[in-house]
């Protein structure tokens with residue numbers, strides 16, 4: 001009786017054998033259209049990953065996630081703690097996006113986009129194939145007494161893995177502290193950058209352990225997104241699914257009457273990096289890498305049957321025997337995703353470079369001046385959120401309002417500078433029409449309006 005018939009496949013984790021030992025994945029290299037697409041996507045992804053920290057626009061890298069200093073750069077735009085509202089909205093949109101995306105498209109992100117899978121399957125495993133041979137060869141060699149050649153091959157593999165982990169660790173760190181800070185750590189004496197060196201060492205070892213030993217367990221046990229699949233997926237979610245209506249009863253001897261299309265060749269299991277049999281149904285361990293689709297399509301072609309016995313489909317579409325269709329629900333959720341993306345883009349693009357607060361100076365009464373004007377005193381706190389120095393001055397929208405700054409007026413703000421100054425708003429009584437007036441103050445950088453604020457003006461009207 002098969003594991004599926006007994007239901008025992010759910011009794012233990014796919015990375016654990018019945019004896020409780022590690023069930024090492026010797027996944028065979030898939031061949032097929034989807035694997036090709038994944039490979040191209042991964043080359044593009046790797047190119048981006050290793051080059052983005054070096055690409056700068058206006059002195060800012062494209063992306064930087066400086067958690068220690070609370071500064072984040074998206075598309076070369078710096079976000080500081082002053083942007084926490086936008087950051088909060090962005091996070092909310094991001095979480096909503098993940099939920100809706102997973103509800104519709106299942107775990108496709110894991111198999112095709114997640115850095116863990118890309119590095120594991122498209123970099124480290126390919127290196128392993130190159131040095132140690134394909135999955136079958138590795139399985140056989142590891143069971144036998146190790147030869148000198150195997151020791152040498154494994155040593156070379158682990159040296160290459162360590163070197164790659166070191167490269168990934170440095171790149172990863174440059175996304176946090178920036179390439180310039182990383183360059184300093186590498187080129188200056190160790191004693192001046194103890195924390196930096198510890199971080200490089202820690203990340204190198206972490207990546208090495210993950211890709212050399214932990215591997216698919218990151219996706220099937222450790223990753224919180226993976227663990228959430230159980231609640232995020234429903235029977236209409238698109239998943240990698242086996243069409244049991246067509247495939248069962250599986251039969252090696254295809255000539256037997258009533259035999260399903262599955263020839264029980266086991267190729268879908270052999271290529272699976274998480275060691276599962278997709279014919280048992282949806283499983284938490286499936287990362288939607290689509291290797292089994294390629295493998296089964298190849299087998300179907302070999303025996304002259306239609307492809308897509310394993311395919312992208314929802315559980316409901318398989319059960320109803322209907323071809324998968326983009327339902328109204330999927331289309332509307334996709335539209336919501338689009339709106340969320342646009343919203344986030346608009347938020348990023350409309351973000352101001354200057355961030356300020358203007359307040360009346362407490363305890364200051366209304367003043368009557370020698371020139372006949374009435375004045376109120378204000379304090380402005382302004383941050384230049386960009387990386388470069390920018391010219392700065394204040395301008396009142398109302399031509400009847402005069403701004404008079406106290407002391408030496410600020411004429412520029414350095415990159416990331418928080419500055420303060422005090423100023424009077426002066427108005428002739430004939431232009432005051434009520435006790436509390438609101439005046440617009442523009443924060444200018446040259447001729448460009450960076451931000452518009454309003455200030456409350458109080459008089460004895």
Ligand code: SF4
Nearest residue numbers: 272286287289290292
């Ligand atoms: S079952 Fe198929 S799609 Fe899922 S992880 Fe295994 S090979 Fe990839």
Ligand code: SF4
Nearest residue numbers: 262263265266268296
């Ligand atoms: S690869 Fe296809 S034919 Fe072979 S066992 Fe898997 S589902 Fe059946």
